[in-house]
Amino acid sequence: MATDPRLRRGLRVLRSTPWLPVAGASAVGGALLLTAAATPTAGYAMFIVVIGLATCGSAAGYLLDEESSAVLDATPTSRSRRTGWRLMALVLPAGVALTGLALLDRADGTGQWEWQKLGPLAAGSLATATALAAVLRRGNSAPGDVAAAVTLTGVPLVVASNPLRHWVSVVPSHDAGVGRSALLWASVVLAAAVVVVRCSRDPVRT
Helix, strand or coil: CCCCHHHHHHHHHHHCCCHHHHHHHHHHHHHHHHHHHHCCCCCCHHHHHHHHHHHHHHHHHHCCCCCCHHHHCCCCCCHHHHHHHHHHHHHHHHHHHHHHHHHHHHHCCCCCCCHHHHHHHHHHHHHHHHHHHHHHCCCCCCCHHHHHHHHHHHHHHHHHHCCCCCCCCCCCCCHHHHHHHHHHHHHHHHHHHHHHHHHCCCCCCC
């Protein structure tokens, strides 16, 4: 097995992820996407898909929960390293979201929606929850509930209001808007990554 002490510590950090809420939110999101895949041509399918992707995104809000962050900050495994190990668990909600979109594409024979083009929205949801958790963690060792709730409500509201619709649609409905939509969500992911890196710096120790 692992002999490198740093690897052993990293695996312990990964195992300490609050898997129950992460897996639970991912499962609910997956169930919603499967529900939409059963009736992909229904008028309400897009609504269910957006909620499902937001739910998968909310799972990422729990990845940085640590019950004893003040103690852990003084351990050999730095906050930034712990964050890096915890973020590996993103593969679960991301995999559920992308698999759900692939099933939707397979189930929808009309071609009205190319569901996999909602992948950037899924990535943006995951990134938003992770960045919120990183910011909130500076004053709260378990920011998951707040980060998840904000993501679960905020992402559907942004999609419904489509505040940048004069320039770009957050959910592209035709080929002409796909590139701009992907660029928008790529910008969100990049900004979230910067926030996570900055907020995961180790506190100054005196």
